[in-house]
């Protein structure tokens with residue numbers, strides 16, 4: 001099969017051939033149905049401590065645009081549903097070709113125009129790759145933020161301004177060392193949905209504690225348009241790089257809010 005993608009001939013409906021776990025019982029994304037979630041008063045706020053990276057790339061890997069440091073620098077995530085410290089690995093985006101689609105998770109069936117994922121790995125593992133392969137839902141912790149069109153996002157501007165430089169698959173650019181990743185996050189990481197799931201792209205490993213924030217972040221129409229100018233390995237717009245929702249099976253979605 002052609003390398004996986006989001007087109008008719010290599011999209012999500014084909015992924016099970018190389019990754020049979022695609023039909024597993026703990027797959028992501030899901031539709032977050034408010035009538036079926038359960039408030040858990042034990043869920044505390046999360047704490048993300050992000051240190052500026054001196055050597056990070058922003059790259060187009062053919063299926064997303066991704067902020068990727070060359071090595072860890074002590075940036076970490078703790079709290080919320082997490083029992084241990086998780087190291088920051090990368091962040092990337094999923095988006096649509098218009099404002100009615102683009103996010104991976106949905107809320108009562110509603111899609112947002114984009115979704116931002118901050119990927120972290122359980123620090124009790126020797127590496128990110130080991131964490132992905134560690135078995136069970138505590139290998140990775142991914143923070144999901146919905147993006148909606150509104151005011152310009154000043155914290156994301158240094159990243160969206162780089163998008164024209166990574167328009168083509170396989171290209172990358174160095175991110176200025178004064179980029180403040182912490183500024184992207186809301187001041188308090190309180191209201192979120194959390195459930196056990198998987199990577200939303202191959203290898204679709206069922207190793208993720210998902211933490212999806214209720215409050216969307218805003219980006220300007222111009223920032224959304226920047227994403228829509230990115231092209232994939234087939235030279236087509238990358239927009240539509242989202243997996244449709246998967247069955248919940250017998251999983252519970254907990255919320256930190258009533």
Ligand SMILES: NS(=O)(=O)c1c(F)c(F)c(-n2cc(CC3CCCCC3)nn2)c(F)c1F
Pocket residue numbers: 117119129132140142198199200201202203
């Ligand atoms: N959407 S998501 O679920 O947040 C999400 C993630 F969390 C990821 F970690 C990855 N991921 C995939 C690999 C290849 C590795 C190749 C070596 C084996 C481990 C996977 N690197 N990072 C990913 F692509 C992705 F989309």
Ligand SMILES: [Zn+2]
Pocket residue numbers: 092093094117200
């Ligand atoms: Zn993602």
